[in-house]
Amino acid sequence: MDKLFIFDTTLRDGEQVPGCQLNTIEKIEVAKALEALGVDVIEAGFPVSSPGDFNSVVEISKAVTWPTICALTRAVEKDIEVAAEALKYAKKKRIHTGIGTSEYHIKHKFNSNQDEIIERAVKAVKYAKRFVEDIEFYAEDAGRTDNEYLARVVQAVVKAGATVVNIPDTTGYCLPTEYGAKIKYLIENVDMGNAILSTHCHQDLGMATANSMMGVLNGARQVEVTINGIGERAGNTSLEEVVMAIKSHKELNIETNINTQKIYPVSRMISSLMNMPIQPNKAIVGRNAFAHSSGIHQDGVLKNLSTYEIIDPKDVGIDDNAIVLTARSGRAALKNRLNILGIEVDDEELTDIYQRFLDLADKKKDIADEDLLILAGKETNNIHRIKLDYLQVTSGTGGVRRVANVGIDIAGDKFDAASSGNGPVDAAISAVWQVICNNTTVKDGETEIKEFLIQAINKGSNDVGKVHMQVEHRGQIYYGFAAHTDIVVASAEAFINAVNKFVK
Structure with a gap:
């Protein structure tokens, strides 16, 4: 079986989505999850871009054991020096350097010419080679680069010492047949030696996975992907889609190192940490996928x-x-x-x-x-065994504590409790849960809210809000629904609705 290397850039390209930035502790958590998933290469960041990115690459290098840790740079000596410093603790390290190769980049971005771009590319690879052995070169906007010129660039950087050459469809422009033909042309017209080609496709026209697969079918042996396909603009190639396409088509005789049974948990983790909901019809990991x-x-x-x-x-x-x-x-x-x-x-x-x-x-x-x-x-009496009698919350800004007082009816017996939280909904659910744990067979630590959605039923300030809640109890999923003009009340009742389905 041919080995296909999985290069995950969730922590670099994926994290460039506005509003999805992670702190260093969260990035370490993601990196460890990617390691458990079986990712071969983790692109941990762009160290020269900020002190935070530099520190994240350092800490991820310390935390992760077997995957290669990769740091992105431009074809600039200072970038490369900073990346090498950030990677000093990595067990296996890679510098990912490169430059734009399309006419759009050469003329408008660099005000340069083709020969000068090749010189800069070779110089960057040779300089990076002073610090680490494993060098990946990216030909930015390769998707819109003339194939003959692209082959000259690839040949030059391979000769200079690049171990992987990345052929990005940076703007998501290519059609699958076009991208596949580009990879095939490079395989046939470049002496790759021991180096391999990598795909890096974007989703602007909705063809990132198709383009990546065509790249693989035509000889690329690394794919650059993100969990859930997150990334700049419309996103990147989705890890789960490529991996499961390879797994489903055994006739391709290609294998990856991914433990596919960990795909869904990692997908949910990324969605939660980055506050990026997964569309219900998303392939492989969407709520409606199965x-x-x-x-x-x-x-x-x-x-x-x-x-x-x-x-x-x-x-x-x-x-x-x-x-x-x-x-x-x-x-x-x-x-x-x-x-x-x-x-x-x-x-x-x-x-x-x-x-x-x-x-x-x-x-x-x-x-x-x-x-x-x-x-x-x-009989359905047991389903409505727990009922909300009353709910009162205190909320506000300026140091006001968010506190909820609840009255709960459990099979005719009345109980009350008070709890604080990081908001009125959190406080209300905490108070309800306190009563349930103290007065039923349910124990704390066995239950977790997995999904929480609010939907307006009609328009205006007197909206009725519908809450949909997914609650996991001892590994089983239960759904709760409620509607009310007070969204805090609707949230508490949706939680109770779900709990009623498993409480004894």
Whole structure:
């Protein structure tokens, strides 16, 4: 099997997204997660750009054991010196230097000419070689660079000592066939020696993964990617998409070092740390990536997963697919969900329940388990065992503590509690959780809120807000919903709605 090296630039190119900056401790946490994932190269930052970036590269170099730590530079001696200093603690180190090679860059950015650019490129590689052995050269905007001239650049930097040559589609301009042909041209017209070509594609036209895969199919043996495809403008090539494309197509005879079962947890971690929500229909890691709502699809999946799934959700760290009940769902999906809830029905009962289910699904967007229990005529008192009696919060600025007082009814018994938090919602949920832990079999530390979404139902200052909450309890996911004109009350009730589904 051919080895494909995974070069992750989440901490450099990915972190360039406005509002997504991480501190050094968070970057170390991400780097350790990438190491556990099996990434070969971690681009830890651009050391000369700021003291913070320099320090992050230093600390990541200390914290990470086996992956290569890479630092970005321009083709400037000072940049290279600073990068080498930042990498001094790395067990395996790489300097990533380069310069623009397209006519757009040569004329408008550098006011230079092709020969001078090659001279600067060679000089940068040779200078970097004084500090570390592993040198990667990037030909910025290679996607819009003439192939014949690009081959001259690549040949020159390989001869100067580059071990990897990065061919970036910096602006996301290339079509997949065009990018693949560019890599093929370089493989056929450059004596690469022991050096390899790398892809680095952007998503401006939505073709980053397709371009990267065409690069690999035509001889590139490193791909530069980010978790969730985050990055400048429309983003970078998504790690999870390339890795799972390679894994799914065994006929390519290519392998990576990635532990794919860690993809989903790392994806969620990056999303949380960078405050970058993942679009529901995002390939591999989106909330709907393994969700089926069409009746035809649901029936097929229930009979055999391979009918509509090319990837086992467990292979990327997701417990199972989701059969989402909507007005488009069929009898098979409804019966399957009833069976999961412990309800066995015959064909005649199913026909009756299914007709009432369709009537409800036409009126209600989300069909919850308690809805199905009601349709099936089962007792649901336990689902509403915990109720919110009252909620009072104190919030504000200027040193005011955020405190919540709650009254909770648990199966007829009344309890109250007070708690503080970093905001009114946090304080309210903390107070509710305090009552539940003290008066039920649920223990603290077993439960975590995984997702929290607020949606306005109508317009104006008297909006009704709907809260959707995803709560994990002992490894199982439960959903809570509530709506109220007071979003703090809606949040507390959504949490209680979820907890009611697992509390004893």
